[in-house]
Amino acid sequence: MINKLTAKIQKTKAPIVVGLDPMLNYIPKHIQEKAFQEFGETLEGAAEAIWQFNKEIVDKTYDLIPSVKPQIAMYEQFGIPGLQAFKKTVDYCREKDLVVIGDIKRGDIGSTSAAYATGHVGKVQVGKNRIAAFDEDFVTLNPYMGADSIYPFIDVCKEEKKGMFILVKTSNPSSGDFQDQLVDGRPLYELVGEKVAQWGEDFMGDSYSYVGAVVGATYPEMGKTLRKIMPKSYILVPGYGAQGGQGKDLVHFFNEDGLGAIVNSSRGIIAAYKQEKYANFGEENFADAARAAVEAMVADINGALEAAK
Amino acid sequence: MINKLTAKIQKTKAPIVVGLDPMLNYIPKHIQEKAFQEFGETLEGAAEAIWQFNKEIVDKTYDLIPSVKPQIAMYEQFGIPGLQAFKKTVDYCREKDLVVIGDIKRGDIGSTSAAYATGHVGKVQVGKNRIAAFDEDFVTLNPYMGADSIYPFIDVCKEEKKGMFILVKTSNPSSGDFQDQLVDGRPLYELVGEKVAQWGEDFMGDSYSYVGAVVGATYPEMGKTLRKIMPKSYILVPGYGAQGGQGKDLVHFFNEDGLGAIVNSSRGIIAAYKQEKYANFGEENFADAARAAVEAMVADINGALEAAK
Numbered sequence: 280m281i282n283k284l285t286a287k288i289q290k291t292k293a294p295i296v297v298g299l300d301p302m303l304n305y306i307p308k309h310i311q312e313k314a315f316q317e318f319g320e321t322l323e324g325a326a327e328a329i330w331q332f333n334k335e336i337v338d339k340t341y342d343l344i345p346s347v348k349p350q351i352a353m354y355e356q357f358g359i360p361g362l363q364a365f366k367k368t369v370d371y372c373r374e375k376d377l378v379v380i381g382d383i384k385r386g387d388i389g390s391t392s393a394a395y396a397t398g399h400v401g402k403v404q405v406g407k408n409r410i411a412a413f414d415e416d417f418v419t420l421n422p423y424m425g426a427d428s429i430y431p432f433i434d435v436c437k438e439e440k441k442g443m444f445i446l447v448k449t450s451n452p453s454s455g456d457f458q459d460q461l462v463d464g465r466p467l468y469e470l471v472g473e474k475v476a477q478w479g480e481d482f483m484g485d486s487y488s489y490v491g492a493v494v495g496a497t498y499p500e501m502g503k504t505l506r507k508i509m510p511k512s513y514i515l516v517p518g519y520g521a522q523g524g525q526g527k528d529l530v531h532f533f534n535e536d537g538l539g540a541i542v543n544s545s546r547g548i549i550a551a552y553k554q555e556k557y558a559n560f561g562e563e564n565f566a567d568a569a570r571a572a573v574e575a576m577v578a579d580i581n582g583a584l585e586a587a588k
Numbered sequence: 589m590i591n592k593l594t595a596k597i598q599k600t601k602a603p604i605v606v607g608l609d610p611m612l613n614y615i616p617k618h619i620q621e622k623a624f625q626e627f628g629e630t631l632e633g634a635a636e637a638i639w640q641f642n643k644e645i646v647d648k649t650y651d652l653i654p655s656v657k658p659q660i661a662m663y664e665q666f667g668i669p670g671l672q673a674f675k676k677t678v679d680y681c682r683e684k685d686l687v688v689i690g691d692i693k694r695g696d697i698g699s700t701s702a703a704y705a706t707g708h709v710g711k712v713q714v715g716k717n718r719i720a721a722f723d724e725d726f727v728t729l730n731p732y733m734g735a736d737s738i739y740p741f742i743d744v745c746k747e748e749k750k751g752m753f754i755l756v757k758t759s760n761p762s763s764g765d766f767q768d769q770l771v772d773g774r775p776l777y778e779l780v781g782e783k784v785a786q787w788g789e790d791f792m793g794d795s796y797s798y799v800g801a802v803v804g805a806t807y808p809e810m811g812k813t814l815r816k817i818m819p820k821s822y823i824l825v826p827g828y829g830a831q832g833g834q835g836k837d838l839v840h841f842f843n844e845d846g847l848g849a850i851v852n853s854s855r856g857i858i859a860a861y862k863q864e865k866y867a868n869f870g871e872e873n874f875a876d877a878a879r880a881a882v883e884a885m886v887a888d889i890n891g892a893l894e895a896a897k
Contacts, residue, residue: 300700303714311715320715352700356707357714358721359675363668386730387693388760388826391609391661398665405612405666406620406629412667421695423732423755425762446732451697453734457780460771467769467776474765517697 280416280441281484284378287345293577297340298545299333299368300350305550306332307562326360333368336549339566343573346378348543369415381415386428393431401435417442419493422471433482442489447471450495450518472508479512488512496524503531514540520547526583548572589725589750590793593687596654602886606649607854608642608677609659614859615641616871635669642677645858648875652882655687657852678724690724695737702740710744726751728802731780742791751798756780759804759827781817788821797821805833812840823849829856835892851889857881
């Protein structure tokens with residue numbers, strides 16, 4: 280799957296991922312109204328609105344992009360119907376041949392991590408059957424609990440040829456509270472980065488590892504250091520656009536082969552129609568605005584990479 | 589809800605929580621067979637088996653205990669039907685007046701943590717309606733991303749009078765990989781413990797805070813230190829029984845008032861019938877074995893607390 284991700288990035292020339300993190304207030308009124316007419320102002324109604332919104336965004340962007348990243352929290356808040364919309368979104372994106380990164384940030388003691396791994400990237404045994412539950416291609420993981428919270432994911436991913444991105448340095452303002460604490464004079468996130476590199480060494484694709492990292496676009500200097508610590512790990516970079524990151528900040532997240540990083544934007548794309556810049560599309564044409572925002576993002580990043588050569 | 593938890597612990601004289609973490613291989617054959625007959629060897633069949641298993645355990649133990657802790661991973665691995673069983677379990681336990689700790693170990697950037705908080709301990713706005721999705725009483729949280737990943741839970745919990753337990757020092761063997769790293773000569777988990785105490789100061793119940801901590805039974809010396817760092821925080825203590833902790837290891841997790849800690853056992857109770865000690869109950873009477881294991885656990889812990897006086 281890391282080879283597929285790399286190949287798709289090369290083919291689309293778009294080292295980006297579209298974050299499918301729909302908040303209800305991003306969803307145009309006409310979609311919400313139609314869903315509420317059918318299902319009422321219920322969890323089912325909200326889930327239907329989310330699904331219809333996602334589908335239209337995917338239909339209008341899938342040919343331009345290698346990958347999507349649904350953030351499961353945005354679905355989980357609508358309970359079971361919300362998670363059904365998550366699952367439908369995962370399935371639909373895979374049908375469109377997109378690489379699906381489940382942004383789940385899980386991590387727990389060994390047997391529990393094994394259950395998460397089984398549910399999200401593996402198959403669960405029920406009697407004689409082995410059944411895939413959520414079936415994403417990659418997941419994001421939280422490393423706070425240490426190596427034995429990660430190994431079960433590595434085991435399952437090896438079997439399924441799937442992969443993971445482990446939180447190293449996150450994009451949010453408070454990420455430094457613990458991640459930046461100095462351990463023997465070096466920030467904790469560097470130690471985590473070293474572990475990611477080490478875990479990944481034994482689980483390589485053709486040129487990159489199945490074990491990647493999350494490093495926020497909002498911390499470009501740290502990204503530069505971490506790029507060197509984890510040369511074979513793909514870096515998933517959140518924080519572009521709405522959170523403040525720009526193309527020029529991202530140059531050092533990439534390797535000299537022009538690969539090794541994939542930049543996420545969520546709001547900046549899926550709610551592009553709300554920005555002044557794309558207002559001319561109108562609410563009805565929100566997915567065309569998303570497509571234009573994808574094109575602008577790709578141009579911004581590729582331009583920055585070109586300028587840095 | 590922290591006052592309710594404290595009152596229930598005092599009433600039952602049982603500072604314990606039963607971990608409802610059903611693996612299919614814990615579930616007696618007769619329950620699995622019945623569920624598979626009705627729903628096939630499918631996710632729905634597995635979910636039905638889990639639900640029937642949980643229900644019988646709860647029916648046979650609810651009068652002895654203050655609280656249960658369903659581990660959501662064990663349900664999530666069975667996809668949507670599994671999560672429906674999680675929700676049914678949460679609802680049923682709340683009907684039985686048990687305090688329900690959702691062991692979800694979530695944590696993300698601000699807006700995403702807000703979605704998790706809304707879904708698990710709050711209410712989500714859909715049109716004119718505010719709807720509770722999962723509706724647990726407490727949740728467990730992962731602090732790696734820092735303060736702004738926790739605040740949204742504090743905000744929602746203040747509104748709903750609900751609470752949280754934040755991972756400080758976890759029970760698993762690799763927990764030291766990052767948690768034990770020395771920062772200015774002190775382990776990281778102490779820093780996290782200080783933050784927990786600080787976050788909790790502004791969100792107090794009558795005698796304890798709504799912001800608790802998770803500290804593993806497998807690290808009793810660290811528990812002793814953390815007890816002092818977080819005097820007003822309830823400590824949720826996993827790792828008793830199957831993971832190796834015993835009553836005598838737990839004395840220093842409690843305050844002098846005999847309160848301040850709640851000890852979890854999962855396998856040791858729900859799969860007690862598989863232990864030699866409880867084999868005489870037979871597989872059919874697994875829930876009676878669970879009741880006996882609850883009684884033995886309470887006696888062990890109270891005996892140790894009594895002996896330490």
